[in-house]
Amino acid sequence: MFVGRRKELESLETAYQKGSFQFAVVYGRRRVGKTSLLRVFTQGKPHVIFFTGQQTVASENLALLSREILGDSAAGAAFPSIQVALESVFEHAKTEQIVLIIDEYPYLAESDPGVSSCLQTLIDRHKDTSKLFLVLCGSSMSFMEHQVLGHQSPLYGRRTMQLRIDPFTIFDVALMLPDAPIERVIELYSVVGGMPLYLSQLDGARSTQWNLEHALLRQDAFLYAEPQNYLLQEVRSPAIYNAVITAIANGYVRSKEIADVTHLATPQVARLLDALIELRIVERVTPVVKATKRQVIYRICDNLFRFWYRFVPQYAGTIEEGLGAAVAARIAKHDLSTFVGPAFEEVCRQWLMRQVVESELDVLPKAIGSWWGTNPNTRRQEEIDVVLEDADGELIVGECKWRNEPADVDVLETLMRRGTLLGRPIQRYYLFSKGGFTEACREKAAQVNDTRLIDLEQLL
Template sequence: MFIGRTNELVVLDTLWQQKPTSCILLYGNRFVGKTTLITEFCKGKKTVFFSALPSIYDDNLTAFSKALFSCIAPALFSPPALQDFDTVLQNIQIFSQKEPTVLVIDDFSNLYHCHPDFLRLLANVLEQKQPVSKLMVILADSSNSFMEKTVMSSQSPLYGIYDTSLRISGLSYRDCSQFFPLYSPEENAIIYGMTGGVPLYLELLDSGADLKTNIMNAFFTRHACFSEFPTLILKQELRELTIYHAIFSSIISGSCRLSEIADRVHLETGLCVKYLKALTTMGLIKKETPVASKDQKKSYYTISDLMFRFYYRFVPDNKSHITSGRIFLSYLTLIEDYIPEYMEQVLLDIVKEYFLHYDHHLVFEINQIGSYWSKSSTDHIDLLATDMTNTYGLFGTVNYSGGRPMDISDLQALIEKSKVVTTIEHRCYCLVNRSGFTNVLINKAAEDGVILLTLPQLYHET
């Protein structure tokens, strides 16, 4: 069952319909569903699909030739290996003049590393723009740094030639919930909080099992299906994994500013920045700065990949219990009791996604969304979204673990806190609470235009 990716399919379909020759760069971390998306788009289209091998020139040339002939001459029993990659590309272009064709090269970095000149050959084919041909080229890879720093760089032969790039991440929290139609919004939020909407992770879980069983099988058994993923993903692009593991541990423990991370990992600040940039490029961490503030000194790092965040929050500290099997006896006190605290940040992520993609309340277009904080801990505002000019703003309080309905005092506290941000002229307010709201607050919110949201409403349920 194919779920989500509506926007990406629209981009691909539009280029396919409007341009005789096009090139798309499609990339993202492993397991996010790049190949599944490409396969869905290619349904009903003549497709040369080549998965490049981590091998030498000759092996890739043979495999590419086979992929070509399996498309243009599928009945051929023993297809020959063409003499070079230029010949393969020329044959594909000739075939595309007879029938509209999609050329997909998956794991493209493997081909580039054995034959760097391939980019120039491909650029020559794309620039020819044969008037009677219909050819779309999709280059896909799991290395974000390779695609951004090599294929998309200003020095690349494809620079100015490729039509668009699509960086693929996990599914939205709403699309994620379609994998578990019997789960409640709260249970689906937790599933999202431990998978980040990555399709492979979702498929490895059992939609017929209860939430605890899925959490245990994913992270807390000796052969947990998610336990190897962090190291596997890091190994693809990075070395010195011990340092990267230490950085994740530092961030999840609360030592998340640059100086704190450098001290915790025992690195010079300048060297630490390089490691942090590598993780940022991979989309595993991100640098947070307060919305409506230009003070970079207030910034800190968070783990943006939710599977990594869940893993480093719960697995390393409980490794002995997991290995010995004692985690089954202590799951309640070591894991379950701390999930509400963990879900505070996840709920904030969900709320930000809601206002960016699903909300119809706001009268302004969001330019920046995040949190606000200053040197004073009392000035922290969970949610702040502003327009391009910082004259319109949405202030919000987001609560998952409070365990009580919000009341008038929570709204008053938010309004008072918001006064610290003086640049916003037009203000609106939002309260998000897993435990709902008192009737008095509901009536007051209706009068004053305050947005109240619970998990069922975030998941579009009433």
């Protein structure tokens, strides 16, 4: 089932309708749905060449590319080189519009390191006369950002558009899980995130506990092995990356803490963290306002990795004994509510940004995230779950409560008190609550201008 990606499809279609030479770079993490997007884009178009690079030698990639260009009727025929094959497509596109998609371009470039220079020459020679719609697509974030889009690449400056395909937000997750009630949508999102392939492994009509048991906590489940397999594909020494991710999952969120617990040198930890950030597994986080150097922390931003490293290592032996159902029951009963909390905060931030995009909230965001710091009066650490800073420096702040009980007036009062710690004008307060709100909380909100109470029904 293909859902979402409306903006990406519109961008590709708008470029295609120009009828002139176009060079699109499409990239994003594995499993994020790049190939599905391009398949949908090419549906109904008369002249499409869709080639997928293989992790093999150049001669095999040449044979496969030749087959895609020449068609099945020319079985066994092949161009003498990849350059000649590509030259033929550029020449043919002088008389009719052709879409040439090279998926997994890093594999092709690895087998034939000169292919980027070849494309540079062909683009420079033919861009004014060719109607070719060229798409280079890849999952290696580092390669695509540095070797295709980067200034050191022969292709630098040739692209006419680029699309970074990100995981789904909670709104598209809900479309992929149409049979799930809102609470379950958020729970499942907190467990696997917004990767379409991961979501396709779930059954929204079944309970979260059932999905934990059958989709994640079985040795034969695709998602059970996915984090480890992903690292094996993307990095050369998975063991040390494992150590860093495990440290963060266990609450060691500062660079020095990670170095101490992993017994790795601080410069090496910095390089590993940079690589994990590039892979979109880890993110570097600071408070939205009034941040200091000492407040830099790292957290796992991929929800499947966050779930896996939080639970699987400690229960691996039990799962391998076939007791995944018991593990799922324990997690659902004792840990799930706390685990969902941080993901719920992200859901609320996504909702706030959607309000801006849909003109329901008239602000120009400069940054959105959270805030934490020391209360100078009490010397205690305090935090605010949602902080949006607008272009004028004013703030919108919010508190997120993932619990069954209605949020009471004290929660709203605490948010208002903490807002004063930021030293900026507060435009609006938001209180997000899974369990709704007490009457006292509603009365207090009605008395304070620019205060909004948002329950799950309003979120999705």
